[in-house]
Amino acid sequence: xxxxxxxxxxxxxxxxxxxxxxxxxxxxxxxxxxxxxxxxxxxxxxxxxxxxxxxxxxxxxxxxxxxxxxxxxxxxxxxxxxxxxxxxxxxxxxxxxxxxxxxxxxxxxxxxxxxxxxxxxxxxxxxxxxxxxxxxxxxxxxxxxxxxxxxxxxxxxxxxxxxxxxxxxxxxxxxxxxxxxxxxxxxxxxxxxxxxxxxxxxxxxxxxxxxxxxxxxxxxxxxxxxxxxxxxxxxxxxxxxxxxxxxxxxxxxxxxxxxxxxxxxxxxxxxxxx
Amino acid sequence: xxxxxxxxxxxxxxxxxxxxxxxxxxxxxxxxxxxxxxxxxxxxxxxxxxxxxxxxxxxxxxxxxxxxxxxxxxxxxxxxxxxxxxxxxxxxxxxxxxxxxxxxxxxxxxxxxxxxxxxxxxxxxxxxxxxxxxxxxxxxxxxxxxxxxxxxxxxxxx
Numbered sequence: 001x002x003x004x005x006x007x008x009x010x011x012x013x014x015x016x017x018x019x020x021x022x023x024x025x026x027x028x029x030x031x032x033x034x035x036x037x038x039x040x041x042x043x044x045x046x047x048x049x050x051x052x053x054x055x056x057x058x059x060x061x062x063x064x065x066x067x068x069x070x071x072x073x074x075x076x077x078x079x080x081x082x083x084x085x086x087x088x089x090x091x092x093x094x095x096x097x098x099x100x101x102x103x104x105x106x107x108x109x110x111x112x113x114x115x116x117x118x119x120x121x122x123x124x125x126x127x128x129x130x131x132x133x134x135x136x137x138x139x140x141x142x143x144x145x146x147x148x149x150x151x152x153x154x155x156x157x158x159x160x161x162x163x164x165x166x167x168x169x170x171x172x173x174x175x176x177x178x179x180x181x182x183x184x185x186x187x188x189x190x191x192x193x194x195x196x197x198x199x200x201x202x203x204x205x206x207x208x209x210x211x212x213x214x215x216x217x218x219x220x221x222x223x224x225x226x227x228x229x230x231x232x233x234x235x236x237x238x239x240x241x242x243x244x245x246x247x248x249x250x251x252x253x254x255x256x257x258x259x260x261x262x263x264x265x266x267x268x269x270x271x272x273x274x
Numbered sequence: 275x276x277x278x279x280x281x282x283x284x285x286x287x288x289x290x291x292x293x294x295x296x297x298x299x300x301x302x303x304x305x306x307x308x309x310x311x312x313x314x315x316x317x318x319x320x321x322x323x324x325x326x327x328x329x330x331x332x333x334x335x336x337x338x339x340x341x342x343x344x345x346x347x348x349x350x351x352x353x354x355x356x357x358x359x360x361x362x363x364x365x366x367x368x369x370x371x372x373x374x375x376x377x378x379x380x381x382x383x384x385x386x387x388x389x390x391x392x393x394x395x396x397x398x399x400x401x402x403x404x405x406x407x408x409x410x411x412x413x414x415x416x417x418x419x420x421x422x423x424x425x426x427x428x429x430x431x432x
Contacts, residue, residue: 201303
């Protein structure tokens, strides 16, 4: 006796299960492809540095053109931190600690994270759209026809351009933030200049505070650049496909930054309660 | 865009990027004061170190002369062994008293050194013999309460 005694329910259920199964298999296949792609890009690292011009060009597009947005955002974030921080600290009579508050929050967290988010939307989306459009217009296939490996010629320089630009942008963001907090805290509110810088220098160590921030920004740079080139390379070769790939880069890159930030922070401040 | 223009801009970008890292290291962090002064080690034993942590300052007359490098427990005597890195150039007599102090009510915990009159100075690796432990607020309060209780009920009660 076949199972079609009540045909409606099993059929709908079966479709649902099939869809869940197909989705799961697709997701794992995508993770597998992304891993293989990452290894392939890393293997093309020599190509990116042998053809230094290509990588320099990508540093120009990813880094230099992001300078203005990074510096202006850093300045404003620092100014807001200066105002909010002073208001909160002053309730406990600790307004003099503004320098260490601003410095630590920028160097440890806000510098790498906000610069990474801006980088994902400013440079990551551009990389995805560019590679996706190259795929759509069959430029990548044309390269393969000419025995030019698109991973070496297109993907690896963009990946390394992003990885190199990101820590520099994060450091610039932090510096502009400190400057913004200095403007608001010292110039506007009137925290003593010496107290501001002295507290900051006494409370922040190059090792581990500043170095942890740099490590974070390098990890974010790798994550965002990888997601950007992968989404571009994996995009459906249609106008719609490129647009959804660009969206996935920004959303996925931002989520990856925030999730990685938590994991890295847990590792870096394990001994905080001791 | 022209190739040499791109090179120029990338050069400017990388330079100010590294400049920012150097600024963070020198002006925001304290890389200069961290490694500049060579130091020697002293050791002090305390019954209770309170909230003392590694990298806490060591002060003499309010001036920072070094930092706490390590805090560990002696498994036999159950005393805390605190290692201090004192900047070269500062010397302390053998009868120096080390006490654990707090700056202000909520401030940071630090070690205060008070030099004595001994002519002999502590050498590197030396041990500070006279120490004063941290004041634990709970113990202080309970001591006060017990003193009050043993003095009889308030208001005499006779």
